[in-house]
Amino acid sequence: MLKILKYSFKxxxxxxxxxxxxxxxFVSTWFLLYFTNDPSKGLVSLLNIIxxxxxxxxxxxxxxxxxxxxxxxxxxxxxxxxRHTIFTxxxxxxxxxxxxxxxxxxxxxxxFFGVQNSDSSGSLINMLLMxxxxxxxxxxxxxxxxxxxxxxxxxxGLAILVWLVxxxxxxxxxxxxxxxxxxxxxxxxxxxxxxxxxIDLARINILxxxxxSALMGYxxxxxxxxxxxxxxxxxxxxxxxxxxxxxxxxxxxxxxxxDF
Amino acid sequence: xxEIRNLFKKFGSVEVLKxxxxxxxxxxxxVIMGPNASxxxxxxxxxxxxxxxxxxxxxxxxxxxxxxxxxxSRIGYMPQIAHYPENLTPLELIRMISDIRKGDPxxxxxxxxxxxxxxxxxxxxxxxxxxxxxxxxxxxxxxxCPILIFDEPTVxxxxxxxxxxxxxxxxxxxxxxxxxxxxxxxSEIEELADQIIFLMDGIIYLxxxxxxxxxxxGEASLERAIARILESQKTSIDA
Amino acid sequence: MIVKRLITAFLLxxxxxxxxxxxxxxxxxxxxxxxxxxEGIAAASPFDTIYLQKGTYYENDVDINKPLVIIGVxxxxxxxxEQGEILTITSDSVLLTGVEVRNVGTSYIRDQAGIxxxxxxxxxxxxxxxxxxxxxxxxxxxxxxxxxxxxxAGQARDELNSANAIHLWKCHKVHITGNYATGxxxxxxxxxxxxxxxxxxxxxxxxxxxLHFMFSNDDKYFDNRFAENGVGxxxxxxxxxxxxxxxxxxxxxxxxxxxxxxxxRYSKIWHNRFLKNTTxxxxxxxxxxxxxxNDFISNGWGVxxxxxxxxVVFHSNNFKGNSFDVSTNAKxxxxxxxxxxxxxxxxxxxxxDGTGDIPFRPVxxxxxxxxxxxxxxxxxxxxxMELLNHAENVMPVITPxxxxxxxxxxxxxxx
Numbered sequence: 001m002l003k004i005l006k007y008s009f010k011x012x013x014x015x016x017x018x019x020x021x022x023x024x025x026f027v028s029t030w031f032l033l034y035f036t037n038d039p040s041k042g043l044v045s046l047l048n049i050i051x052x053x054x055x056x057x058x059x060x061x062x063x064x065x066x067x068x069x070x071x072x073x074x075x076x077x078x079x080x081x082x083r084h085t086i087f088t089x090x091x092x093x094x095x096x097x098x099x100x101x102x103x104x105x106x107x108x109x110x111x112f113f114g115v116q117n118s119d120s121s122g123s124l125i126n127m128l129l130m131x132x133x134x135x136x137x138x139x140x141x142x143x144x145x146x147x148x149x150x151x152x153x154x155x156x157g158l159a160i161l162v163w164l165v166x167x168x169x170x171x172x173x174x175x176x177x178x179x180x181x182x183x184x185x186x187x188x189x190x191x192x193x194x195x196x197x198x199i200d201l202a203r204i205n206i207l208x209x210x211x212x213s214a215l216m217g218y219x220x221x222x223x224x225x226x227x228x229x230x231x232x233x234x235x236x237x238x239x240x241x242x243x244x245x246x247x248x249x250x251x252x253x254x255x256x257x258x259d260f
Numbered sequence: 261x262x263e264i265r266n267l268f269k270k271f272g273s274v275e276v277l278k279x280x281x282x283x284x285x286x287x288x289x290x291v292i293m294g295p296n297a298s299x300x301x302x303x304x305x306x307x308x309x310x311x312x313x314x315x316x317x318x319x320x321x322x323x324x325x326x327x328x329x330x331x332x333s334r335i336g337y338m339p340q341i342a343h344y345p346e347n348l349t350p351l352e353l354i355r356m357i358s359d360i361r362k363g364d365p366x367x368x369x370x371x372x373x374x375x376x377x378x379x380x381x382x383x384x385x386x387x388x389x390x391x392x393x394x395x396x397x398x399x400x401x402x403x404x405c406p407i408l409i410f411d412e413p414t415v416x417x418x419x420x421x422x423x424x425x426x427x428x429x430x431x432x433x434x435x436x437x438x439x440x441x442x443x444x445x446x447s448e449i450e451e452l453a454d455q456i457i458f459l460m461d462g463i464i465y466l467x468x469x470x471x472x473x474x475x476x477x478g479e480a481s482l483e484r485a486i487a488r489i490l491e492s493q494k495t496s497i498d499a
Numbered sequence: 500m501i502v503k504r505l506i507t508a509f510l511l512x513x514x515x516x517x518x519x520x521x522x523x524x525x526x527x528x529x530x531x532x533x534x535x536x537x538e539g540i541a542a543a544s545p546f547d548t549i550y551l552q553k554g555t556y557y558e559n560d561v562d563i564n565k566p567l568v569i570i571g572v573x574x575x576x577x578x579x580x581e582q583g584e585i586l587t588i589t590s591d592s593v594l595l596t597g598v599e600v601r602n603v604g605t606s607y608i609r610d611q612a613g614i615x616x617x618x619x620x621x622x623x624x625x626x627x628x629x630x631x632x633x634x635x636x637x638x639x640x641x642x643x644x645x646x647x648x649x650x651x652a653g654q655a656r657d658e659l660n661s662a663n664a665i666h667l668w669k670c671h672k673v674h675i676t677g678n679y680a681t682g683x684x685x686x687x688x689x690x691x692x693x694x695x696x697x698x699x700x701x702x703x704x705x706x707x708x709x710l711h712f713m714f715s716n717d718d719k720y721f722d723n724r725f726a727e728n729g730v731g732x733x734x735x736x737x738x739x740x741x742x743x744x745x746x747x748x749x750x751x752x753x754x755x756x757x758x759x760x761x762x763x764r765y766s767k768i769w770h771n772r773f774l775k776n777t778t779x780x781x782x783x784x785x786x787x788x789x790x791x792x793n794d795f796i797s798n799g800w801g802v803x804x805x806x807x808x809x810x811v812v813f814h815s816n817n818f819k820g821n822s823f824d825v826s827t828n829a830k831x832x833x834x835x836x837x838x839x840x841x842x843x844x845x846x847x848x849x850x851x852d853g854t855g856d857i858p859f860r861p862v863x864x865x866x867x868x869x870x871x872x873x874x875x876x877x878x879x880x881x882x883x884m885e886l887l888n889h890a891e892n893v894m895p896v897i898t899p900x901x902x903x904x905x906x907x908x909x910x911x912x913x914x
Contacts, residue, residue, distance in 0.1 A: 041820075041842045044820070048882065168882055168883050168886070169883075170883075171878055171881040171882070171883035175883065178874055178875045179868070179872055179875070186874040187874060191877075200877075203881060204877065206880075207879055207880060210822075210880075211822040212775070213775045213777055213797055213798045213799035214798075214822035215799070215876070216751040216755065216777045216799065217755075217778075217799055217873075217876065219876055220873075220876045221752075223876070223877050
């Protein structure tokens with residue numbers, strides 16, 4: 001397994017994609033901080049990067065990588081290695097490199113602008129961790145989508161669609177339900193809906209630090225009581241892990257039976 | 261020794277292998293031939309575990325391969341066209357394979373034998389088709405495996421390399437290895453084949469020694485004999 | 500003006516007590532001939548000084564009915580054993596200092612207090628401790644009073660069974676400074692109190708309000724700290740209140756405000772810091788008031804301004820990292836926002852004059868949505884909501900069109 005990981009890393013680090021990925025986060029974070037000159041403003045912009053762009057970049061990059069790694073995969077498949085080892089190794093290789101690229105790409109500029117000394121440092125670390133978790137989730141989704149779709153155009157389209165639904169459409173339906181049924185007590189429904197979307201989970205987790213004052217408001221307090229406790233945190237992290245494990249399960253199941 | 265029993269494989273609605281029974285014996289060159297899409301590559305990939313059969317059983321060296329993977333350490337495989345990670349160099353590729361497979365590979369001799377020294381540090385994407393094939397051959401032959409599979413091995417190779425490879429295949433056969441070879445080149449078949457397996461529409465149409473094929477068709481050349489077989493097949497379909 | 504007069508009054512009181520101490524001083528201690536404060540007062544003549552020595556005195560309803568100086572030595576404790584009031588000052592010109600008063604019982608019928616000032620003037624209550632006293636210091640119909648450096652801690656658990664630390668009813672020219680009030684219903688309560696000054700006090704963890712004005716005019720509060728109260732400060736039905744240099748911090752709870760304004764006119768809110776309150780300022784029916792050079796940082800809502808507010812001017816404030824900078828319940832707006840810094844502003848400044856070239860609309864569609872459907876707060880900062888906000892910003896349909904800062908600052912304002 002470690003060997004596959006090693007060679008996946010080698011392969012990934014060699015391709016310019018990862019550099020682009022790192023560079024994107026580095027430049028955009030740097031740019032934000034340089035022009036806003038206000039770390040609290042920078043954090044809000046970083047939030048948008050994490051919620052919109054990490055899922056998009058992770059799912060797109062993983063899909064491309066999966067299809068392009070086909071030759072590499074075939075080469076490995078003819079070697080005396082277990083199939084699951086190959087596929088798990090490739091997933092870990094890619095998601096770890098993407099998560100690291102993002103973590104460093106967005107983290108270094110903040111260090112440079114001195115956030116670690118401000119009271120925003122906790123929020124920053126929390127945000128970066130959420131970004132890392134989202135990288136794992138969307139990379140797993142991309143791999144699952146790709147392995148089920150031999151046709152790469154179809155796979156790619158489906159990946160983008162999944163991103164669009166989870167990043168934007170889902171919340172549109174969410175708010176519609178909230179408004180439409182506002183006469184009923186909706187807190188439990190709202191919590192359930194949040195648990196079902198990893199992007200919402202990441203967002204709420206970040207809100208608990210960034211917007212704790214608003215969450216202390218009357219209904220907000222209910223959410224704070226759920227997500228803000230150790231129990232709630234554990235539930236939301238577990239839910240995000242499920243969002244990684246379930247696609248991975250399907251991906252590996254398919255990988256075990258797929259013909260190359 | 262590879263034994264295949266009642267092997268079925270479908271891709272979608274297309275039946276590629278329809279109940280194959282086959283023994284690929286050690287100490288001989290088993291040539292698998294047949295028209296395009298007759299199931300040659302699928303058969304080879306099934307042996308390698310790249311394709312998973314719907315039904316049937318494959319034994320490699322007496323051991324069932326279903327859900328196994330260690331047996332692949334006893335197979336050297338030279339695929340059709342080199343589809344390797346483009347960013348790697350041949351040297352890295354060779355190192356990687358030997359890192360994964362461990363053991364004691366005999367790479368140096370093969371590299372010299374194929375004249376690959378000058379290309380070891382070039383990225384695969386910049387190498388010609390022929391050179392890639394040489395890299396392929398190196399990967400297949402660097403371990404002393406009892407089973408060797410060559411899928412169209414001479415395509416793109418220059419005449420010298422082609423000759424060398426053919427000699428090597430013979431040598432390996434004489435060591436008692438099981439050689440599995442697919443090719444379209446008749447002269448190679450004439451030169452190398454000890455046993456011909458003719459696949460058509462997913463079944464074994466013919467399994468014979470070249471001599472017997474020529475004999476049965478009353479032709480002096482294997483090429484003509486096979487052409488006749490194909491011809492008669494065609495007539496029977498037309499009829 | 501008021502400050503000066505109060506200080507003068509205080510100094511006069513000191514001089515007076517010093518000059519008269521020569522006259523007669525009495526000592527009260529558990530082993531002395533005078534064993535209780537009540538006995539001491541009975542024995543004393545007007546303008547005498549009573550030294551209450553260290554010890555615990557179990558007394559109730561002690562009536563300070565002569566002009567006296569009462570000085571606690573080593574913090575003597577007067578314990579009411581939860582059996583009613585402890586000290587009542589009914590005479591003018593009293594100075595009470597260095598005494599610890601504790602355990603007044605809870606009463607639903609009477610406003611029982613640790614120190615009760617009834618219709619007096621020129622009284623100073625300085626440096627005392629009040630522990631578990633229901634009402635701490637209670638003033639009615641009094642004027643020219645100084646309440647200074649007292650420590651007042653209650654054990655309030657719910658609003659119904661608790662009272663205020665410092666309670667003023669129909670007073671004027673009272674100076675409340677340097678006190679610490681905690682664990683009560685309101686930290687400082689003022690009803691019908693005019694021309695008074697509240698400064699440098701700390702009011703924390705009170706159930707309802709840190710400071711509460713009702714029907715009071717021409718008052719000022721400066722440099723106080725209000726933290727973790729239900730509401731930091733509530734100003735209601737009052738005119739001409741000056742609110743300057745105060746800290747409103749962590750006034751967090753389901754219905755919590757840093758500053759609550761209701762039916763207020765002609766007031767000034769200047770140089771205050773609002774940090775991490777659920778709502779920094781809530782305004783209802785506030786007329787012709789100025790809010791300038793304040794910091795609004797990391798609050799849930801910076802300003803909630805109801806539709807019945809008019810001519811309130813917000814300028815040169817810093818709005819940084821609030822979940823919602825401004826929200827309102829109305830489509831129309833009669834107030835002004837100018838020259839503020841908004842961290843949520845994303846405009847540009849091409850002519851480099853320090854002012855953004857496009858106006859900023861601090862009221863977001865999502866804020867409006869949250870007012871209507873509170874549960875939707877869970878979608879705060881959702882990319883979908885940001886898209887909606889953006890659309891609304893370009894073409895306001897629901898949010899008040901005139902509520903905008905035409906000259907948003909590019910950098911935080913330093914004041």
